[in-house]
Amino acid sequence: MQEIVQDIVNADCIVLATPIYSWYCTAKMKAMLDRHYGLNKYYGSAEGSLWAGKKVGIITTHGYEGNYATEPFEMGIKRLCKHSGLEYAGMYSVQDEDDLASFQTESAVAGERDFADKLLET
Numbered sequence: 001m002q003e004i005v006q007d008i009v010n011a012d013c014i015v016l017a018t019p020i021y022s023w024y025c026t027a028k029m030k031a032m033l034d035r036h037y038g039l040n041k042y043y044g045s046a047e048g049s050l051w052a053g054k055k056v057g058i059i060t061t062h063g064y065e066g067n068y069a070t071e072p073f074e075m076g077i078k079r080l081c082k083h084s085g086l087e088y089a090g091m092y093s094v095q096d097e098d099d100l101a102s103f104q105t106e107s108a109v110a111g112e113r114d115f116a117d118k119l120l121e122t
């Protein structure tokens with residue numbers, strides 16, 4: 001966990017890549033996000049955030065369709081960004097239709113590339 005925190009501090013952009021499980025991210029990603037309090041200096045008289053200003057993007061897969069599947073997680077991350085002074089940079093998601101091919105369509109790959117380009121824009 002210590003190394004992940006250092007990677008986050010060193011990064012310009014954080015991409016949260018996770019399937020949607022029970023309307024949110026995986027338990028492992030949730031555990032990592034729960035450590036974000038260590039990056040916010042809100043204890044005692046301290047103020048500010050060690051990761052303020054960094055971009056945050058989401059890449060996700062889900063069984064239900066589009067917004068219905070992703071809205072709770074995306075809303076949570078948007079609020080976390082606001083709370084921590086991060087810049088929410090958007091989400092790319094693909095519906096998993098129980099078939100690996102649903103991740104490998106030309107439009108899915110092109111969409112991922114476009115999203116990566118968007119995240120890399122300064």
Ligand SMILES: Cc1cc2nc3c(=O)[nH]c(=O)nc-3n(C[C@H](O)[C@H](O)[C@H](O)COP(=O)(O)O)c2cc1C
Pocket residue numbers: 019020021022023024061062063064065069096
């Ligand atoms: C434990 C579990 C919970 C899931 N919960 C949801 C959910 O709440 N909403 C949804 O749209 N899809 C849900 N799904 C479907 C997954 O998001 C989807 O199949 C995803 O691509 C699985 O990725 P994985 O193969 O890496 O686990 C769930 C799947 C699993 C295994």
